[in-house]
Amino acid sequence: MKFNRIEDMDLDGKVVLTRVDLNVPTDDGKVTDTTRIDKIVPTVRAIQDAGGKVVLMAHFDRPKGKRVDGMSLEQIQPALEAALEQKVTFASEAVGGPAKRAVAAMQPGDVVLLENTRFYPGEESNDPTFAASLAALGEIYVNDAFSAAHRAHASTEGLAQLLPSAAGKLMEAELDALNAALGDPVRPVVAVVGGAKVSTKLDLLSNLIEKVDHLVIGGGMANTFLVAQGIEVGKSLAERDMAGTANDILAKAGETGCTIHLPTDVVVAREFKEGAASETVPADACPPDAMILDAGSETVQAISDVFASSKTLIWNGPLGAFEIAPFDNATNAAAQEAARLTREDKLTSVAGGGDTVAALNKAGVAGDFTFISTAGGAFLEWMEGKDLPGVAALADGRQ
Ligand code: ADP
Ligand code: MG
Numbered sequence: 001m002k003f004n005r006i007e008d009m010d011l012d013g014k015v016v017l018t019r020v021d022l023n024v025p026t027d028d029g030k031v032t033d034t035t036r037i038d039k040i041v042p043t044v045r046a047i048q049d050a051g052g053k054v055v056l057m058a059h060f061d062r063p064k065g066k067r068v069d070g071m072s073l074e075q076i077q078p079a080l081e082a083a084l085e086q087k088v089t090f091a092s093e094a095v096g097g098p099a100k101r102a103v104a105a106m107q108p109g110d111v112v113l114l115e116n117t118r119f120y121p122g123e124e125s126n127d128p129t130f131a132a133s134l135a136a137l138g139e140i141y142v143n144d145a146f147s148a149a150h151r152a153h154a155s156t157e158g159l160a161q162l163l164p165s166a167a168g169k170l171m172e173a174e175l176d177a178l179n180a181a182l183g184d185p186v187r188p189v190v191a192v193v194g195g196a197k198v199s200t201k202l203d204l205l206s207n208l209i210e211k212v213d214h215l216v217i218g219g220g221m222a223n224t225f226l227v228a229q230g231i232e233v234g235k236s237l238a239e240r241d242m243a244g245t246a247n248d249i250l251a252k253a254g255e256t257g258c259t260i261h262l263p264t265d266v267v268v269a270r271e272f273k274e275g276a277a278s279e280t281v282p283a284d285a286c287p288p289d290a291m292i293l294d295a296g297s298e299t300v301q302a303i304s305d306v307f308a309s310s311k312t313l314i315w316n317g318p319l320g321a322f323e324i325a326p327f328d329n330a331t332n333a334a335a336q337e338a339a340r341l342t343r344e345d346k347l348t349s350v351a352g353g354g355d356t357v358a359a360l361n362k363a364g365v366a367g368d369f370t371f372i373s374t375a376g377g378a379f380l381e382w383m384e385g386k387d388l389p390g391v392a393a394l395a396d397g398r399q
Helices: 035-049 073-084 097-104 128-135 154-162 169-183 202-211 219-228 240-256 297-308 329-343 354-362 377-383 389-394
Strands: 015-019 053-057 088-091 111-114 140-143 165-167 189-193 214-217 259-261 265-269 278-282 291-295 312-316 348-352 371-373
Touching: 015 035, 015 154, 035 053, 035 073, 035 169, 073 088, 073 111, 088 097, 097 111, 128 154, 140 154, 140 389, 154 389, 165 169, 165 389, 169 312, 169 348, 169 371, 169 377, 189 202, 189 297, 202 214, 202 240, 202 377, 214 219, 214 297, 219 240, 219 291, 240 259, 259 297, 265 297, 291 297, 291 329, 297 329, 312 377, 329 348, 329 354, 348 354, 348 377, 354 371
Parallel strands: 015 053, 015 140, 053 111, 088 111, 140 165, 189 214, 189 312, 214 259, 312 348, 348 371
Antiparallel strands: 265 278, 265 291
């Protein structure tokens, strides 16, 4: 996919309307985790280095089109100033007089933060009039909020129709990583899909079997595939009503030439709690009163072998109930193997998903993967092969 990068644009002396993700966790008006704020710093710096004036637009929480006390972006201003190490002017409205006055007073390098875009009904309805009021404030549009790109809102999609547009640094990193994983990957490609349920990942599985060479299925959803093959899984989490769907996926994979890898041995326990007694048994030998909570070591070895013979890995969903030891063993071991191959330049590894990011952090490998997406829903929709409106609008944007 082609899109403009900040370096492609002439930003000298221009007002750059920059959509970022500032939807950070707060407690009593104080930011408790600055990860998202820290991640926008390179984009702000790049615009400043090019001589631009940075006007930040973002949503916060779900005010549903009206001003809501406690959801003002003003509470983010101090954390933003700390991350940028400079003064940030807050505009008490995202459009109209206060916004115009704040922008008119800017010098190159200055940063203005506009009020929560979701205080205005035109944001989520992508109203052209609201988009035009935002566009009137600046000259160039930079979108750095991949995490909001699955929504066609005025600040994520509408503005790209009205102004010359480019991807910010974070958006650029996401798009480059996603393209390397599924858009135009070096083959063979292996996908790992784990997590709890088949029903929440049907679109994902259907898309992946058309695009990847190997699909490793793990976690609770593997149990559903075992059931579909007539295997008893005792008290395991399994969606028995999805057995037909699981068989359809297996059949379709046969047609598309995608090899599916299911667990051949599993870790079972009678209780899901820290220190519960567990044992490894063949995948078709789960005792009737036990549940499958992780993949066994033989399965992990098979997964490692697939990784070693692949050039690209895309991963969503843990291989077991990783929150409680020892059921994080398979996820940790496979993650460490992927990290090792990535460090040795043998594998491009991309992962995403709420629990997946937590599991990879827990495994201590987050820094070793080629890219870990924190975009949540947008990442999943992209993995499902869906068009993201915010990304599509950036494609072939004017300069
Ligand atoms: P993500 O948020 O990365 O998309 P999911 O939400 O789909 O991932 O799946 C994560 C959840 O799946 C975790 O809470 C984990 O405990 C659960 N899980 C994984 N394997 C099993 C299993 N064998 N039995 C029960 N739950 C499992
Ligand atoms: Mg989850």
